Amino acid sequence: MDFIKALGYLAVASRMKRLTDRFMRGGSQAYKSLGIDFEPRLFTVFYLIYTQDSPLSISEIASSLKISHPAVIQTTQMLIKKGLIKSFQDSQDRRIRRLAITGKGKELVNFLIPIWNDFETATSELFEKADVDMLDIIKRIEARLDEEDVGNRIINRIKQRQYNSVEILDYMPEYKEYFQKLNYEWLEKYFQVEDLDKKILLNPEEQIIKEGGFVLFARMEEKVVGTTAILKRDEKTYEIAKMAVTEKAQGMQVGRKLTKEAVARAKEKGAKKLILKTDNRLRAAVNLYRTFGFKVTQTESTASGKYERERFGIQMKLDL
Amino acid sequence: MDFIKALGYLAVASRMKRLTDRFMRGGSQAYKSLGIDFEPRLFTVFYLIYTQDSPLSISEIASSLKISHPAVIQTTQMLIKKGLIKSFQDSQDRRIRRLAITGKGKELVNFLIPIWNDFETATSELFEKADVDMLDIIKRIEARLDEEDVGNRIINRIKQRQYNSVEILDYMPEYKEYFQKLNYEWLEKYFQVEDLDKKILLNPEEQIIKEGGFVLFARMEEKVVGTTAILKRDEKTYEIAKMAVTEKAQGMQVGRKLTKEAVARAKEKGAKKLILKTDNRLRAAVNLYRTFGFKVTQTESTASGKYERERFGIQMKLDL
DNA sequence: TATAATTACGTAAGTGATTACATAATTGTT
DNA sequence: AACAATTATGTAATCACTTACGTAATTATA
The missing domain is CATH 1.10.10.10 (Winged helix-like DNA-binding domain superfamily/Winged helix DNA-binding domain)
Known part of the structure; x- marks a missing residue:
């Protein structure tokens, strides 16, 4: 009984290796037997x-x-x-x-x-x-x-599937705690949670939605794994903020899908400009935004935001 | 530039290996990049x-x-x-x-x-x-x-080519020295050269050919690499003797071709029986004769030949 | 013209399998 | 029952590569 044979394409590499080994061994056998x-x-x-x-x-x-x-x-x-x-x-x-x-x-x-x-x-x-x-x-x-090499083919397929399995949901009161929890998770890791953070995270309805913004959640296999807010700055300007993806789900295109939806919502609302503030050291995040066309507009030397952490931060902008 | 590609089937195993390695690496790459x-x-x-x-x-x-x-x-x-x-x-x-x-x-x-x-x-x-x-x-x-595995396929092809390249020649005076030299080579290695040996090896014309027998030579790429004698015992009985193949050419089917020709010559002469004396310890030789149908007729206990070495020897017979 | 980047080679350690050999436990044979 | 043969596992060494890293020499650049 040959289990590998039964696995089909799942073990095709193993079968190729087994076959190749047979060829290589055949050669040395021939030399050896001829002395x-x-x-x-x-x-x-x-x-x-x-x-x-x-x-x-x-x-x-x-x-x-x-x-x-x-x-x-x-x-x-x-x-x-x-x-x-x-x-x-x-x-x-x-x-x-x-x-x-x-x-x-x-x-x-x-x-x-x-x-x-x-x-x-x-x-x-x-x-x-x-x-x-x-x-x-x-x-x-x-x-x-x-x-395209084998590794990339597989990775891309996996990413595509993960991306497809992520659902983006509108704000629901029963998910409110996740907005806070997911943001605390990474804020505590990289920075300190400042007073302004706490205020917004505790009261998204008051602080974001009533002001004309949104809060979105990302769900993957029935679990809330990410969130973001889109704040309304003025009629033509929205800001992506408070984006957080739980560690386990990172690299699974959750941030990409949240950003995509955020851009779509801002467009729907007639925004001409979408901005965001992030940190140059968060390479994955900055690169993600770049793929959507965001450009850096301010670096730490010119920034003067409300947050302590912004002296290490950058601002990015996307014209819609 | 890809040299291996240019070699065609000569390096097909190397190319298969290279390809397989690419597949195997793809898998681990995928796991790694997904953490x-x-x-x-x-x-x-x-x-x-x-x-x-x-x-x-x-x-x-x-x-x-x-x-x-x-x-x-x-x-x-x-x-x-x-x-x-x-x-x-x-x-x-x-x-x-x-x-x-x-x-x-x-x-x-x-x-x-x-x-x-x-x-x-x-x-x-x-x-x-x-x-x-x-x-x-x-x-x-x-x-x-x-x-049939790769090794055997190659070995068989090489053996076939070597076999085809061996020519069997009739006795020629200028090759006389080889008859002696090739036989001394192995006799000295395994046994002692006894007086009866010397007499026959020095005078094949007198001792073998005039008596109705033959001496054959095997030539490979212009070099004499083997020899054998076919002695006439009586009208119906011939004996293969003094078969010798130089060490370098052993395993190259020289003995096989000499034996084949010896059998053919005996048949031509109307022989009904072909015998030979060898040593049970020379496994390659005994096995070779077996493939032609020779059967052991006498072992050391029953043998009583002219040679000292025959107390370790056997006699074989082929009915023609 | 320093210094940085690149290139060429070397060494060490790891990979994923193999063959060769050793040992213990079980099964078969006389 | 005693011994041989076989089976199941383990260990060591080897194979033919790889990746990772280091050093020396050369070339490019500010």
Whole structure:
């Protein structure tokens, strides 16, 4: 019974690895059973050095083979120990060590060429029998990965799902405590909770909504994980403030969705300008706002807000 | 510039490895960037334990996943350290350690299931975009490898080529010295060169050919690498003797080709029986003869030949 | 023309698997 | 019942890479 096989695409990488291991082992098995003092892993580096007319440097080899330079160093050390290549310092640039094939190396190549030819035909025949054009397949997959690597593909998909699962809700009295709690959570961590904070957080209805602003909540899987306020400054100007996302939900696009909704609400109300105050040290937040088109308008030297923390803060603006 | 790409099937294993590494790295990248304390290499073992109703043993896991049991031990140790699984001794068999998921483990699975789902869709979408049915491809290649692994495919091809490159030549006076030299080479190594040996090796024309026998030589890439004699015992009986293959060419099917030709020559001459004397300790030789159908007819206890060494020797016979 | 940035190489440690070997417990055989 | 063979697990060493970090040499820049 083969569990990995049953997992389908969930374990396709493991299956590819298992298959690759089989191929690599096949090569060393062949050398060993023929009593040849050579290993498959030496092949690419050795053959590259052999084919090149002028001696190559470590990093030239690494980039040609798309492997790390320590891998090249380890391989070349082994080849030098076997006497198949030699190294010498570059005459112009003393950082560079150049690698060239030796007489013994050339001899071995001549001996190995027919054997490598057998390697090649044996493999290509195997793929032919399996009715698989492996080179073309690898080429096509690599091309896709050059566009976007596996990690990013997965991350983007996860983020998209998380983003979709977040609901933005209007102010409801029963969520009032979250407005306070979520803001205290991070204010206490980074700054002090000042009197003006307390006043607004305790009385959002009075301080924000009655003044023509909004309070929004973000809910994810039945839990309130974020909040923000949109304060009305004047008919044409609104301000995003008191945005807070609980630590567990950070990185899950909650802030993005709250900001998106805040922008939409301000537009609806006929605002021409949306401003916000934040701290240059909160990189994630600043970058998030930037992606919406917010620009920094004031830095600490020019700011003169109501909060103590604003001497480290910045102001940002978005024209609607 | 991508040298490996240019090598085609000669480096297809390296390219597969490079591609696989990219996939494996993608997974850990995704977990890391989401701040999840989990690794791709834990997945198969963890998921297998999760899906199974009754706790599995180390070796059950190893065989289900087709990996070595030390790999399972290492993985489970890490999972235990993370508190995701627990282990306990089997009640019947005290050698067996059974592994079961913990409450914390189940919690993590529930959290990870949607993420694993994203892994799966991201990968399958990637392959779809590359127009590659990877699962089917792996299946087809694995099926071929189950028939014959990569190592054997290569070795067989090399042996076939070597076999084809060996020429069998009739006796020529200028090769006379090789008949002596090649035989001394191994006789001196395993036994003593006895007087009867010397007489025959010095005078093959007189001792073998004039008596109605043959001497054959094997040539590989312009070098004489092997020899054998076919002695005429009587009208219906010939004997293969003095077969020698130089050490460097051993394992290259030279002996096989010499034997094949010897059998053909004896048949041509109308022989009904081909015999030979060898030593039970020379396993490669005895096995070679066996593949031609030779059967052991006498062992040391019954043998009474002319040679000192025959008290360790055997006689073999092939009916033509 | 200092100094900062970049490049080339080297070393160390980690990764995720393997093979080889050891030991304890169980099962099979005479 | 005694011993051999097999099975289950564990440990050590190895493999073929990687990432992370350090240093020296060169090049770019203010």
